[in-house]
Amino acid sequence: MQNRIALVSDDSDFFEYIIQKLMIRKNDEIFRYGFDSISDKIPLLRGAAIIINCENSEEQTIAVLKELKDFPVIVFAYNEDRKFENRAYAAGALSFITPFSEETEFRTKLAKALSISSLVEKKHQYREILVRNNIIKNDNEVFLDYENILDKELEKIKTESSNTILAAISPNEKTKFLLQPAQIEEAILKNIRKKDILMNFAPNKYFLLLFDTKFENAEKIWEKIKNSIPEKIYAGFANVSSKSRQQVVNEVLNRLHEAINCDTAALKRNSNDVCITGENFKKFRQEFNKSIEKTVIPVFYHIQQKYNGKLFNALIKLENSENEKILKISGRHSSATFKITSPGFSIINIDILYQTKNSIPPKRFSLEPNELEAGFLEDLLEQFVDEFRKEINDDNT
Numbered sequence: 462m463q464n465r466i467a468l469v470s471d472d473s474d475f476f477e478y479i480i481q482k483l484m485i486r487k488n489d490e491i492f493r494y495g496f497d498s499i500s501d502k503i504p505l506l507r508g509a510a511i512i513i514n515c516e517n518s519e520e521q522t523i524a525v526l527k528e529l530k531d532f533p534v535i536v537f538a539y540n541e542d543r544k545f546e547n548r549a550y551a552a553g554a555l556s557f558i559t560p561f562s563e564e565t566e567f568r569t570k571l572a573k574a575l576s577i578s579s580l581v582e583k584k585h586q587y588r589e590i591l592v593r594n595n596i597i598k599n600d601n602e603v604f605l606d607y608e609n610i611l612d613k614e615l616e617k618i619k620t621e622s623s624n625t626i627l628a629a630i631s632p633n634e635k636t637k638f639l640l641q642p643a644q645i646e647e648a649i650l651k652n653i654r655k656k657d658i659l660m661n662f663a664p665n666k667y668f669l670l671l672f673d674t675k676f677e678n679a680e681k682i683w684e685k686i687k688n689s690i691p692e693k694i695y696a697g698f699a700n701v702s703s704k705s706r707q708q709v710v711n712e713v714l715n716r717l718h719e720a721i722n723c724d725t726a727a728l729k730r731n732s733n734d735v736c737i738t739g740e741n742f743k744k745f746r747q748e749f750n751k752s753i754e755k756t757v758i759p760v761f762y763h764i765q766q767k768y769n770g771k772l773f774n775a776l777i778k779l780e781n782s783e784n785e786k787i788l789k790i791s792g793r794h795s796s797a798t799f800k801i802t803s804p805g806f807s808i809i810n811i812d813i814l815y816q817t818k819n820s821i822p823p824k825r826f827s828l829e830p831n832e833l834e835a836g837f838l839e840d841l842l843e844q845f846v847d848e849f850r851k852e853i854n855d856d857n858t
Contacts, residue, residue: 463488464486465490466489466511466571466575467492467502467509467510467511467512468480468493468494468512468514469494469496470493471495471518472514472516475514482564483571490509496521496525499525499528503529507581508578508582509532509578510534510535510571510577511534511535512535512571513526513537514537515536515537515538516537526553526554527552527553530553533555533573533581534555534574535558535570536556536557536558537558537559538559539559539560555577556570556573601646601647601659602650602659603661603667604658604659607660607661611660611709612706623672623673624700625670625672626670626676626700627669627698627709628668628669628683628697628699628713629662629669629696629714630645630666630667630686630694630717631663631665631696631721632645632665633695639691640690640694645694648689648690649669649686652689653669653671653682657671663808663827663829670701683696695721696720697713697719698716699716711804714804714806715804718806749830753803753809753830754786756838757786757838758786759835760838760839761788761842764839764842764846765777765788768846772790772850775792775793776790778791785800785801786801787800787801788842792849792852794817794818795815795817795849796815797816797817798813798814799811799813799842800812800814808827809828809830809832809833810827811826811828811841812824813825815852819852826841
């Protein structure tokens with residue numbers, strides 16, 4: 462295996478001195494940098510262990526250590542200064558050696574640094590696979606496939622009976638254009654623990670799983686997050702307990718949008734809390750449902766009239782409620798459901814489910830509310846009917 466070692470010093474004699482101690486092999490890579498150039502070279506040092514010569518450069522060493530916080534760094538000093546050594550460790554140094562250190566001690570510390578650099582490189586490679594497969598974002602620890610992540614974690618939570626909070630976080634329509642996603646993500650990631658999980662569920666909107674956390678602690682974490690963001694941002698919280706993914710998602714999105722409509726950073730956790738401007742939210746919900754119905758119901762009705770009685774006597778039924786709009790086809794041996802829901806009034810989900818002999822996989826389309834158009838919906842429904850027609854043709858041959 463190839464070792465990569467970077468040496469940082471403004472004294473060229475140091476390079477010759479330390480290389481003699483490294484026991485370099487033919488395929489090992491050695492890099493030499495001065496303090497002034499190391500900042501620009503950091504992207505090239507992936508998978509490297511680093512040795513910094515701090516003679517006459519203590520403040521520069523501390524500054525470089527802070528920049529190299531993701532690398533295993535050995536600090537080489539010419540005297541044992543406990544105060545500086547403690548500062549070096551606080552800035553991120555892995556270990557500390559001097560010319561008086563035993564040869565075995567030096568080799569042990571170098572071997573440890575090389576081992577860590579190898580693990581860090583594997584982590585980078587694994588991360589690249591996750592990014593390439595669209596599982597995690599390139600720039601931050603933000604998961605993109607929130608449905609599978611939630612399903613997996615909720616199953617674990619139920620088994621372990623751990624106290625977990627799900628938060629939904631978003632700016633409102635006015636401030637979402639003033640914030641870059643990275644600003645929100647970095648503020649959240651900076652204030653949560655490594656075991657907590659941040660997920661993206663729409664542009665500039667996030668789900669956050671806080672493990673082993675009670676509501677009061679979640680609210681404290683939220684205070685730190687929102688105070689780190691320059692524009693106003695909102696959150697809704699729900700206790701995961703034994704709920705299904707859809708139940709907890711609907712609950713937390715409803716809480717988020719109540720907070721946005723009440724213009725309060727986060728509604729309190731009690732389910733009987735009433736927003737002073739609650740009438741505004743009720744009006745918003747009614748208007749939202751009317752706008753969805755105005756698009757969906759005429760298209761559903763058109764498809765029902767077009768195909769009723771023309772699919773081997775399969776029956777097409779429409780169901781309309783505040784929470785969901787459904788077009789269902791029922792045949793002799795098969796059935797299919799086209800369902801539209803809008804959890805939290807923030808996103809529109811179209812779920813297509815077939816119960817047929819050939820086990821057609823279910824489909825989901827997620828849209829922003831302003832993306833739901835009659836033409837797009839009719840095209841989807843025509844494809845839906847066509848898939849079902851093929852099934853009942855098979856049933857009747």
